[in-house]
Structures are given as structure tokens and as C-alpha cells.
Amino acid sequence: xxxxxxxxxxxxxxxxxxxxxxxxxxxxxxxxxxxxxxxxxxxxxxxxxxxxxxxxxxxxxxxxxxxxxxxxxxxxxxxxxxxxxxxxxxxxxxxxxxxxxxxxxxxxxxxxxxxxxxxxxxxxxxxxxxxxxxxxxxxxxxxxxxxxxxxxxxxxxxxxxxxxxxxxxxxxxxxxxxxxxxxxxxxxxxxxxxxxxxxxxxxxxxxxxxxxxxxxxxxxxxxxxxxxxxxxxxxxxxxxxxxxxxxxxxxxxxxxxxxxxxxxxxxxxxxxxxxxxxxxxxxxxxxxxxxxxxxxxxxxxxxxxxxxxxxxxxxxxxxxxxxxxxxxxxxxxxxxxx
Amino acid sequence: xxxxxxxxxxxxxxxxxxxxxxxxxxxxxxxxxxxxxxxxxxxxxxxxxxxxxxxxxxxxxxxxxxxxxxxxxxxxxxxxxxxxxxxxxxxxxxxxxxxxxxxxxxxxxxxxxxxxxxxxxxxxxxxxxxxxxxxxxxxxxxxxxxxxxxxxxxxxxxxxxxxxxxxxxxxxxxxxxxxxxxxxxxxxxxxxxxxxxxxxxxxxxxxxxxxxxxxxxxxxxxxxxxxxxxxxxxxxxxxxxxxxxxxxxxxxxxxxxxxxxxxxxxxxxxxxxxxxxxxxxxxxxxxxxxxxxxxxxxxxxxxxxxxxxxxxxxxxxxxxxxxxxxxxxxxxxxxxxx
Numbered sequence: 001x002x003x004x005x006x007x008x009x010x011x012x013x014x015x016x017x018x019x020x021x022x023x024x025x026x027x028x029x030x031x032x033x034x035x036x037x038x039x040x041x042x043x044x045x046x047x048x049x050x051x052x053x054x055x056x057x058x059x060x061x062x063x064x065x066x067x068x069x070x071x072x073x074x075x076x077x078x079x080x081x082x083x084x085x086x087x088x089x090x091x092x093x094x095x096x097x098x099x100x101x102x103x104x105x106x107x108x109x110x111x112x113x114x115x116x117x118x119x120x121x122x123x124x125x126x127x128x129x130x131x132x133x134x135x136x137x138x139x140x141x142x143x144x145x146x147x148x149x150x151x152x153x154x155x156x157x158x159x160x161x162x163x164x165x166x167x168x169x170x171x172x173x174x175x176x177x178x179x180x181x182x183x184x185x186x187x188x189x190x191x192x193x194x195x196x197x198x199x200x201x202x203x204x205x206x207x208x209x210x211x212x213x214x215x216x217x218x219x220x221x222x223x224x225x226x227x228x229x230x231x232x233x234x235x236x237x238x239x240x241x242x243x244x245x246x247x248x249x250x251x252x253x254x255x256x257x258x259x260x261x262x263x264x265x266x267x268x269x270x271x272x273x274x275x276x277x278x279x280x281x282x283x284x285x286x287x288x289x290x291x292x293x294x295x296x297x298x299x300x301x302x303x304x305x306x307x308x309x310x311x312x313x314x315x316x317x318x319x320x321x322x323x324x325x326x327x328x329x330x331x332x333x334x335x336x337x338x
Numbered sequence: 339x340x341x342x343x344x345x346x347x348x349x350x351x352x353x354x355x356x357x358x359x360x361x362x363x364x365x366x367x368x369x370x371x372x373x374x375x376x377x378x379x380x381x382x383x384x385x386x387x388x389x390x391x392x393x394x395x396x397x398x399x400x401x402x403x404x405x406x407x408x409x410x411x412x413x414x415x416x417x418x419x420x421x422x423x424x425x426x427x428x429x430x431x432x433x434x435x436x437x438x439x440x441x442x443x444x445x446x447x448x449x450x451x452x453x454x455x456x457x458x459x460x461x462x463x464x465x466x467x468x469x470x471x472x473x474x475x476x477x478x479x480x481x482x483x484x485x486x487x488x489x490x491x492x493x494x495x496x497x498x499x500x501x502x503x504x505x506x507x508x509x510x511x512x513x514x515x516x517x518x519x520x521x522x523x524x525x526x527x528x529x530x531x532x533x534x535x536x537x538x539x540x541x542x543x544x545x546x547x548x549x550x551x552x553x554x555x556x557x558x559x560x561x562x563x564x565x566x567x568x569x570x571x572x573x574x575x576x577x578x579x580x581x582x583x584x585x586x587x588x589x590x591x592x593x594x595x596x597x598x599x600x601x602x603x604x605x606x607x608x609x610x611x612x613x614x615x616x617x618x619x620x621x622x623x624x625x626x627x628x629x630x631x632x633x634x635x636x637x638x639x640x641x642x643x644x645x646x647x648x649x650x651x652x653x654x655x656x657x658x659x660x661x662x663x664x665x666x667x668x669x670x671x672x673x674x675x676x
Contacts, residue, residue: 026399027399061365063365064451072416073417073420075411078410078411078416081410081437085437085439094436095436096455097436099423099433099435101424106427110432114434116400117434117454117455253621254621257621279588279591283622285595285622
């Protein structure tokens with residue numbers, strides 16, 4: 001903990017009294033808004049933690065695991081959380097969760113909140129903004145306090161820690177190849193989650209499959225209903241697209257819905273494979289063939305890794321668990337030969 | 339805080355040394371498993387909080403709101419969380435979340451975890467087990483520490499605090515009446531969430547509508563796919579049911595899916611209204627008419643109530659915010675006259 005700054009040091013740097021620093025950190029109205037901001041920013045930058053908390057830190061186990069997920073609405077993250085919850089409960093750990101809402105700043109806040117809540121370990125999937133900006137300095141705090149950390153799904157090579165992933169690139173390559181094998185001539189890639197590590201991997205896998213088979217590459221970023229309509233009016237016809245790999249579940253459903261409403265037959269006119277095995281894709285008519293990201297298992301594995309560190313069973317170099325995804329064959333694809 | 343027990347008192351009651359109590363609470367392996375269990379149970383029963391934490395408590399604001407939801411998989415709770423997150427963020431508060439997994443014990447644990455994490459306020463939707471057993475003693479801890487509490491969706495009259503609800507009974511009554519007005523002769527009520535307060539309210543509303551119109555009452559608890567098949571093989575035919583009000587979204591989707599696969603036409607042969615406005619019902623073909631529980635708004639209102647208490651703007655008696663639900667008319671119901 002040699003890098004932890006004290007109140008005294010903060011007061012020196014800022015040239016104000018210790019009492020001012022303390023009051024500013026406690027949001028006292030005696031201190032001007034500006035000074036409060038300045039003090040807090042410096043404190044954050046230097047990983048200052050309130051004394052009592054810092055003293056408590058790591059003294060004893062709270063048997064609590066802190067989790068940060070980038071978003072709560074996609075069912076994938078709910079399912080991972082469910083896996084984390086179930087497994088942690090079984091091992092006698094509690095779980096507290098923060099949501100970064102895809103924001104770098106909120107991810108930082110979340111880490112600080114969870115550290116001051118004295119969690120024994122952290123499980124995190126990176127915010128989109130964190131990945132886009134490649135900004136990982138806030139993770140220094142985690143290693144300074146020696147808190148075991150596991151990243152899952154959205155990970156980075158910039159952080160040295162245990163990781164749980166599925167082989168996104170390889171799974172996307174296999175799914176794309178399967179679409180071609182089922183008879184598709186022109187396969188496109190759709191994504192509404194661009195600039196995440198998983199999207200990069202999936203797109204790369206798609207491209208690899210096309211390159212291997214000497215097929216043309218068509219990638220589309222879709223955000224709104226209009227994007228779907230536009231696609232079917234122009235590109236779909238112009239490029240004779242008859243197969244689409246979609247990077248997330250909701251986008252796959254919206255795509256199929258637009259296609260069906262336009263009178264297209266699935267999988268006859270258009271075959272679709274999505275990522276993530278959610279209830280929406282399962283129960284949609286036509287039901288969606290998917291690469292199952294094994295959300296529950298990712299949660300379970302992440303807990304096992306972090307608890308092994310917390311309880312000292314793993315001490316050596318970072319472990320990367322790469323889960324093999326499973327392909328779930330449903331109604332949105334034609335028969336695929338092995 | 340006069341009810342808070344000290345280490346000394348615990349040691350007296352248990353007739354062991356203070357050091358034993360302390361070690362037991364810190365899970366020291368020097369102490370037998372049994373003694374650890376006994377000490378921890380007694381400590382919990384008496385709302386013992388570790389000293390350092392107790393001292394910190396309420397000393398200063400952490401600008402953090404603690405949330406406990408009963409389950410993470412239903413999209414309703416994800417949406418409420420999203421509302422809570424968004425609003426809290428706007429007001430400069432952080433959010434940490436625990437999941438009770440419908441268990442009374444885990445709800446207790448969650449409250450303890452959040453209190454020791456020094457949250458400024460709590461937002462909770464009760465676990466199914468808590469409601470079934472009518473066991474609310476663990477909420478004494480919350481009032482002892484003077485922590486503002488807001489209950490939402492699954493609430494109880496047994497706890498004196500601010501609440502956010504929708505008028506479930508009235509909305510169910512109106513939806514049932516609407517099904518009759520649209521031409522249905524025999525309307526049934528389906529639920530997979532029996533023994534929750536919301537289910538009781540919705541069922542009561544359904545029954546009231548039937549009673550008012552002198553119609554027969556048919557209520558079904560459904561849990562598995564077989565329940566749906568059985569229903570269509572027997573009751574559906576025997577009772578000539580042509581309208582169903584469903585207490586939750588997934589059950590409504592599974593019901594429609596079974597009906598469609600059996601060759602029934604929706605809404606011609608069977609009209610369906612569900613509760614909760616999720617993406618699954620919205621995008622299903624046939625799209626689902628729903629009573630919108632206004633999940634986001636419930637989250638926003640809960641944050642506003644709790645922050646008003648935290649910041650001292652509300653001081654008087656508990657406030658109950660009863661949101662008016664909106665009916666979203668989609669393809670699963672016939673035209674409903676006003």
C-alpha cells in the first residue's frame with residue numbers, strides 16, 4: 001500500500017489545511033464547491049481512501065464479492081449475475097453489484113465504492129467507454145490493495161489478472177462457416193455493440209471465415225429501426241444477402257421481425273444466427289439459432305477463480321478460462337451439414 | 339442505536355471470552371465451527387455490527403443508495419434497476435445492489451451487507467419467501483439505524499415506510515373488463531408468481547371484474563410446459579376459455595407460443611393480456627397487449643423518495659406513490675371499445 005496518499009500529503013500538495021481537506025472530502029458546506037472538487041479529484045487520482053476504511057481494509061474477510069457489469073438491460077449480463085449469485089451463495093459469499101452504464105467514470109466510481117465496502121474480491125466486465133478509450137489506470141487501485149480481480153466477457157490484455165471468456169473469434173468463424181455450409185451465398189455481419197472487445201473478436205472471426213472461403217465481406221452497424229428498413233431496401237437486395245451473423249440477441253430479433261414483416265421467409269430467404277442464448281430468441285417465432293455464450297457458466301467460473309485467489313488456493317500467474325461455446329440449432333437456420 | 343449489542347454483551351450471553359466472540363465473528367479457524375455459528379447467529383439476532391463500521395455509520399454521507407431486488411432474471415427488475423441507476427446518477431448518488439433470490443435469509447444478509455457498506459438509503463422489493471412467511475423483523479435494523487427505506491412493487495402494510503406501487507388490483511380489474519368488452523365470454527387468470535403481494539392484488543382485481551359482470555372465475559397456477567399443454571387439452575376446451583389475463587410476461591409468451599403451436603389464432607380464438615412491458619412481449623409475433631407496470635418510473639420514483647428523506651426534505655409520515663399503469667394495446671387482443 002506504499003502508494004496510498006495521506007490527508008497530510010494531500011493538504012501539502014494543495015496548500016490548504018488538513019482540516020480543509022478532510023471537510024472537503026466529507027462534502028462539508030463550509031468549503032467552497034471548487035475546493036471540494038479539487039480536493040476530491042486529487043484524492044481520487046492518488047487513490048486516497050478514508051482512513052478508517054483504509055485501516056479496516058484487508059484486515060478481515062467480509063466474505064463479499066463485488067461485481068461491476070456494464071449494463072443491466074441485456075439479458076446476458078442478468079444471466080451472468082444469476083450465475084455469480086448462485087455460485088457465490090453456495091460457497092458462502094455475498095455479492096454486491098454496481099452498474100457502470102458503459103461509462104469509464106462510473107466504472108471508476110464503482111471500483112472505489114466496492115473497495116470501500118471492503119469486498120474480498122472483484123468480478124468485472126469492462127464498460128464500452130473504458131474499452132474504446134483504452135483507459136485502465138483505475139485498475140491500479142485494485143492491485144495496490146491486493147484485491148483479487150477477475151474480468152469476464154469484455155476483457156483486455158492491458159490488465160494482468162484472471163479472465164473468463166468464450167472463444168468469440170473462433171465461435172463467430174464457425175457460425176459463419178456453418179451459414180455458408182447450409183447453402184448461404186452471401187453472409188453479412190450485424191452489430192449494435194461496436195467498439196467492444198467481443199464485437200471486435202466476433203467481426204474478426206466472421207471475416208476470417210469469409211476470407212478462408214473467398215467470400216465477400218459485408219459488415220453493418222445497426223442502431224435504429226430505420227437502419228433495418230434501409231438495409232432491406234438497399235443492401236439486402238443489391239448484395240443478394242441470404243445469411244446474417246448478428247453480434248447480439250435483441251438485434252437478431254429486430255432483424256428477423258423486420259424481415260418477417262416484409263414477407264421474407266426464415267430460413268428460406270434469410271438465415272440468421274445470433275450471439276447469446278436468451279429467452280427472447282428461444283421463444284421467438286421463428287426461434288433463433290444461437291451461439292450460446294454460456295452466461296451462467298461465465299458467472300460460475302468467475303466466482304471460482306476469484307474465490308480461489310481470495311482463499312489463497314491460486315497464487316501463481318493469471319489464469320485465463322476460455323469456455324467453449326455451444327451452438328444451439330433452432331428454426332432460423334437451414335440444415336447445416338457437419 | 340440503543341438496541342445495538344456490544345462484543346462484551348455477546349460474550350456474557352454466550353458465556354465465552356470477548357476474544358472468542360471476536361474471533362468467531364472474524365471466522366477464525368481457532369474457533370470451532372459450531373461456536374462460530376452460534377456467535378454469528380446471536381450477533382445477527384441482536385443486530386450486532388462490527389465496531390469500526392458501527393462507528394462510521396451515519397457519521398457522514400456516502401452518497402450511496404443500496405438496492406435489494408428479489409430476482410435478476412425477470413426483465414421487470416432489470417428495468418427498475420435501470421431507472422434507479424439513471425436517476426441516482428443524475429442526483430449524484432451511487433447505487434449498490436444485492437439480490438435476495440426470493441429468500442428471506444438472503445434478504446436479511448443483503449440488508450446487513452448494505453448497512454455495513456454505509457448506504458445512505460435503501461430501496462427494496464420484498465422476496466417471495468419474506469412475503470409468504472410474513473416475516474419482517476429484519477427491517478427493525480433499518481429503522482434502528484435511521485436509514486431511509488423505500489419499498490417498491492412487492493410491499494407490505496407491516497412496514498412503515500415510503501412505498502412505490504402501481505394499482506395492481508385496479509389495473510387487473512380494468513384489463514379483465516377490457517377482455518370481456520372485446521367479446522370474450524370466459525376469461526381466466528394465469529400466474530406463475532403465486533404468493534407474492536402483486537399476484538394477490540392482480541388475482542383479486544380479476545375476480546372483482548368477473549363478479550361485477552356475473553362471470554365465472556377460472557384461476558390457474560402454471561409452472562412448467564406440461565401445465566400449459568394440460569390446460570389446452572382439458573380446461574381450455576371444457577370451460578370454453580377465450581381470454582386470459584396473465585400475471586407476468588414470460589408466462590404470457592409461453593402461453594401464446596403453446597396456443598400458436600396448437601394452431602389457435604390469436605386474438606381470434608384466444609385473447610391475451612400480460613403484465614409488465616418487456617421487449618419479449620413487444621417483439622413477439624403476435625405482439626402482446628400489456629399492462630405496463632412502468633418499471634423505469636417505479637425506479638425513478640423510489641430514488642426521489644429515498645433522496646428526499648436522505649436530504650431531509652421529507653420528514654413527516656410515510657408517503658405512498660401509487661403510479662397509474664398504462665394499457666398498451668397490441669396484436670394479442672381484439673379491438674376493445676372504450
